[in-house]
Amino acid sequence: MAAPPRLSLSGVPGIPLIAPGDDLGAIIAAAMGRAGLACVDGDIIVVAQKVVSKAQGRFVDLTTVEPSARARAIAADTDRDPRLVEVILSESVNILRSDKRALVVEHRDGFVMANAGVDRSNVRAGGDETVLLLPRDSDGAAAALRATLEAHFGKTLGVVINDSFGRPWRRGTTGVALGAAGIPALEDLRGRPDLFGRVLEVSEAAFADEIAAAASLVMGQADEACPVVLLSGFPVQTQNLPARTLLRPPADDLFR
Amino acid sequence: MAAPPRLSLSGVPGIPLIAPGDDLGAIIAAAMGRAGLACVDGDIIVVAQKVVSKAQGRFVDLTTVEPSARARAIAADTDRDPRLVEVILSESVNILRSDKRALVVEHRDGFVMANAGVDRSNVRAGGDETVLLLPRDSDGAAAALRATLEAHFGKTLGVVINDSFGRPWRRGTTGVALGAAGIPALEDLRGRPDLFGRVLEVSEAAFADEIAAAASLVMGQADEACPVVLLSGFPVQTQNLPARTLLRPPADDLFR
Numbered sequence: 328m329a330a331p332p333r334l335s336l337s338g339v340p341g342i343p344l345i346a347p348g349d350d351l352g353a354i355i356a357a358a359m360g361r362a363g364l365a366c367v368d369g370d371i372i373v374v375a376q377k378v379v380s381k382a383q384g385r386f387v388d389l390t391t392v393e394p395s396a397r398a399r400a401i402a403a404d405t406d407r408d409p410r411l412v413e414v415i416l417s418e419s420v421n422i423l424r425s426d427k428r429a430l431v432v433e434h435r436d437g438f439v440m441a442n443a444g445v446d447r448s449n450v451r452a453g454g455d456e457t458v459l460l461l462p463r464d465s466d467g468a469a470a471a472l473r474a475t476l477e478a479h480f481g482k483t484l485g486v487v488i489n490d491s492f493g494r495p496w497r498r499g500t501t502g503v504a505l506g507a508a509g510i511p512a513l514e515d516l517r518g519r520p521d522l523f524g525r526v527l528e529v530s531e532a533a534f535a536d537e538i539a540a541a542a543s544l545v546m547g548q549a550d551e552a553c554p555v556v557l558l559s560g561f562p563v564q565t566q567n568l569p570a571r572t573l574l575r576p577p578a579d580d581l582f583r
Numbered sequence: 584m585a586a587p588p589r590l591s592l593s594g595v596p597g598i599p600l601i602a603p604g605d606d607l608g609a610i611i612a613a614a615m616g617r618a619g620l621a622c623v624d625g626d627i628i629v630v631a632q633k634v635v636s637k638a639q640g641r642f643v644d645l646t647t648v649e650p651s652a653r654a655r656a657i658a659a660d661t662d663r664d665p666r667l668v669e670v671i672l673s674e675s676v677n678i679l680r681s682d683k684r685a686l687v688v689e690h691r692d693g694f695v696m697a698n699a700g701v702d703r704s705n706v707r708a709g710g711d712e713t714v715l716l717l718p719r720d721s722d723g724a725a726a727a728l729r730a731t732l733e734a735h736f737g738k739t740l741g742v743v744i745n746d747s748f749g750r751p752w753r754r755g756t757t758g759v760a761l762g763a764a765g766i767p768a769l770e771d772l773r774g775r776p777d778l779f780g781r782v783l784e785v786s787e788a789a790f791a792d793e794i795a796a797a798a799s800l801v802m803g804q805a806d807e808a809c810p811v812v813l814l815s816g817f818p819v820q821t822q823n824l825p826a827r828t829l830l831r832p833p834a835d836d837l838f839r
Contacts, residue, residue: 332801332809334592336816424837431837439752491788495751495838496695497759498831499769499789501796513755514803532747532803533755540757541797545588547770547788553588560592575754581680581687582751582838 334560337364338545338553347384352475355555369563371485372476373542375554376461376505377446379468379488385460387414387445401425411445411458418443418460423583429493434461437574438505439583440492462488465506466569473508483563485509487570489539495582502543504535504570511566512536512573535570590816593620594801594809603640608731611811625819627741628732629798631810632717632761633702635724635744641716643670643701657681667701667714674699674716679839685749690717693830694761695839696748718744721762722825729764739819741765743826745795745802751838758799760791760826767822768792768829791826 341358345351355372359365366372394402394409398416402409405427412430416422419432423439434443444461462468465488473486488506493499504512512535542556577583597614601607611628615621622628650658650665654672658665661683668686672678675688679695690699700717718724721744729742744762749755760768768791798812833839 332594334797334801336590336592336797338588426837428835429837494789496831496836497789497792497829499787499792499829501757501789501792503753531755532799533750533753533757534800534803536753536755536757537796537800537803540793541590541592541800543788544790544793544797545590547790547793573753573755575752579684580752581682581685 332560334541334558336541336545337557337559339364339555339557340553342378342552342555345378345381347381347386349382350475351378351382352472352479355472356476356479358555359557364557366476366480366482366484366557367559368483369485369559369561370482371487371510371538371558371561372472373487373489373538373556373558374469374472375546376444376465376488376490377459378554379462379465379472379506380459383462383468385462387458387460389414389456389458401430405430414458414460415443415445418445421583433583436461436465436505437571438492438503440490444490461490461505466508466571467506469506469508469570477509483509485538485561485564487535487538487542489542491543502536502539502541502546504533504539504573507535507568507570509567510535510538510564511568512570513568533573536573588816590797590814592797592801593813593815595620595811595813596809598634598808598811601634601637603637603642605638606731607634607638608728608735611728612732612735614811615813620813622732622736622738622740622813623815624739625741625815625817626738627743627766627794627814627817628728629743629745629794629812629814630725630728631802632700632721632744632746633715634810635718635721635728635762636715639718639724641718643714643716645670645712645714657686661686667698667703670714670716671699671701674701677839689833689839692717692721692761693827694748694759696746700746717746717761722764722827723762725762725764725826733765739765741794741817741820743791743794743798745798747799758792758795758797758802760789760795760829763791763824763826765823766791766794766820767824768826769824789829792829 389410392410394413398413402412421433424431491500492503645666648666650669654669658668677689680687747756748759770788
């Protein structure tokens, strides 16, 4: 019998507060070096969405936002700040549900999520009137981080940018992949025989989302901010499918 | 700065094929012993739903199933085996969506999922005409496994029973907790200040689901069946909330 795999997940200590324009890849590589965390081929580095957004300068000062009539109407119906609703609408292409409990939208990049990912927590610049948007092109950002980290370490690596999403039917958020590079975000298990030689019914695993959720356990257990996690124990991935592969086309979707 | 947490996930080798009536807790403890895997206080053991179902003898021989008129109608509409539809209906309290792509139901135990979890893969007893149902009372099964494993190892442990669910809006399955014991399946983060002292907006994390997804990475990477995974690196959990805590009450649900 082949030895079952063993994975380790290490929070990377010492990531400083990130500011617009920071070279996040270089900062991560330096923090890993200071912490004595070495990479081997196949390792996957998970980076929290917030630090990617901050490095991209994705801040919006709500005092500069002029809500549209539509934003004001939704805000009045749902007890929200009309400026915040305006920002959410500007990040979205479609509203799935809108009520006092949640504003569930389709983000421009295809993610179906609450509030288009617009976040007020852990955002310092400008104080309480500042919000943070999702990164621009999360798959591209993951690929850029991967290029920096592979060049630095001289290893074949994967990168995932994660966020926490709520779900229908189940309480609580779980880690989800916004961006991925160097791994198959979706693993096609079709055609792989099960224990008894039949073909598996469950055909596709959301590998990048499970990576995102696992890293989220480490980020969430940290007393202090721990936006970067190193996952070791994977074989080198031979397939590279970005996180957008995980977006179910609306025509195939039973719930929109 | 406190050291960021480090987690390890170890597949437990040598779990034999499980048959109805097997003492799964004793089998897991013995396999861990043979593999030299020791527990420490706080460790969490994740067990795949299939082996729990097999130990409970949750097999149904389709040749003994007489489909109802309703099952025959749904089967005809959706190109399914009417006997399989009958089994799915008998496990369900509500149908959310029914078409050729998926039959999404509310399972008797509250899970919203495809096919009520009725599975034809990796089921040997009786051959191709046998299906496997979800465990009875997954939280109770997790608590029983926990009692056996805590008594064996003399440690304070958590147990999660996991399965893989599809999701709306996103392709691929991810690990989900059907049952949990000894951990807070849902972590309430409300009132925990963020980095800048404000109160977090994202208020609840589905801890047991993230544990389930992380373990699923190890189970999925194994060449052979690896239905048990040991997660180490957690503090002893002071709160015990079963997996049914994760079920969103239908009245609070925007998508049913």
